[in-house]
Amino acid sequence: MTEAPVALATTNWAGNHTYRATELHRPESLAELQETITNARQVRVLGSRHSFTAIGDSAELLSLEAMTSDRVDVSSDRRTVTVDAGLRYGELAAALHREGLALHNLASLPHISIAGAVATATHGSGVGNGNLATAVAGLELVTSSGELVRCARGDADFDGMVVGLGALGAVTRMTLDVEPAFDVQQRVFEQLPWDTLYGNLDEVLSAGYSVSLFTGLGPSVDMIWVKSRTDVAGSPAGDLFGAIEAATERHPLPGIDPAPTTAQLGSPGRWSDRLPHFRMGFTPSNGNEIQSEYLLPRTAGVEALEVLRSLAHRIRPLLQVCEIRTVAADELWMSTAYGEPTLGLHFTWLPAQAEVEELLVELEARLLPLGARPHWGKLFLADAATLAPRYPRHADFLALVDRLDPRRAFRNDWLERHVLDVG
Known part of the structure; x- marks a missing residue:
């Protein structure tokens, strides 16, 4: 028998969204899950609650922990x-x-x-x-x-x-x-001039197996985190296009204790202990923040970075840190990397929802014309009519939604606004 629904009064991980659901189901078997879903008018699955919007909200929620x-x-x-x-x-x-x-x-x-x-x-x-x-x-x-x-x-x-x-x-x-x-070693390089980055963007982003740039949009790029597989030659050491290797471990947010971060300084370790920025046993990231991210064609990378720097006076008062990273192209219909290699511009904001949303109006007005696709799990404003043309298989996805969920049980207001309602 399905466990009786329990009252739910909780927020997402960041605390910027309070779930409207009043019932949380915890089925213990596939049969119980099927029964619960069949009987629910509207329902969504509650995961680790690391989205920053109402994407995972509904009248009823399901936890699959059991x-x-x-x-x-x-x-x-x-x-x-x-x-x-x-x-x-x-x-x-x-x-x-x-x-x-x-x-x-x-x-x-x-x-x-x-x-x-x-x-x-x-x-x-x-x-x-x-x-x-x-x-x-x-x-x-x-x-x-x-x-x-x-x-x-x-x-x-x-x-x-x-x-x-x-x-x-x-x-x-x-x-x-x-x-x-496989094993990975991680090094951090500091203070890369913007002009050097512009002239060597692809080379910097290709300096390791996984590369992330962190910046507060100041005079230079603050840090480049380079994660290199030990079974592949070419791990940089000493300097990277003039950026100097950090002598001590760093946190992506300036001035924060690096204890929660994965080991740096070129010390080899298993893949799972180096590829994330943060260790499993610690509070992830800063823990008091809102996040947004926009994925653009890598060919528009320099132009997108120039947009950020031109808006730095607006962005910096609300910004904790901006991370720049890359994702290879794929063929998944609603993937933000569908069909082309992408450059991700990730923003960790101060927990100021209204002010961040006001800024996103201006930021999206400048980034969307460059082909930006917002990360589905993070805060953005663009509606379904704006985003649909960026996904060549969007109409096919809508048909798939209609076919697998004809009674519209898994829909919610967020999905209608940002994905399904194309007008």
């Missing part, structure tokens, strides 16, 4: 593993370590759930690294009719189902590509 274990089922060729979709990446990494396996990349935080990260095209960095959703080889989900649907790479709807924005059903299991475990 259905989630850290067991990984390794395929016979050891190229894929199948896991519960509610697992968090830090927990998955520990399970993969026991098997001598690794994912191709991780996001900056290991605290996020697999299903939520995949559904929103969340990513790490690296010119050759696709976002986390590109590792998905198969998935299972429960539709609003209670049907269990399985889909694998190569199936007709697969590329539309992976980055599903929670609009298609409750994802319960995922099969992910893996590879043999």
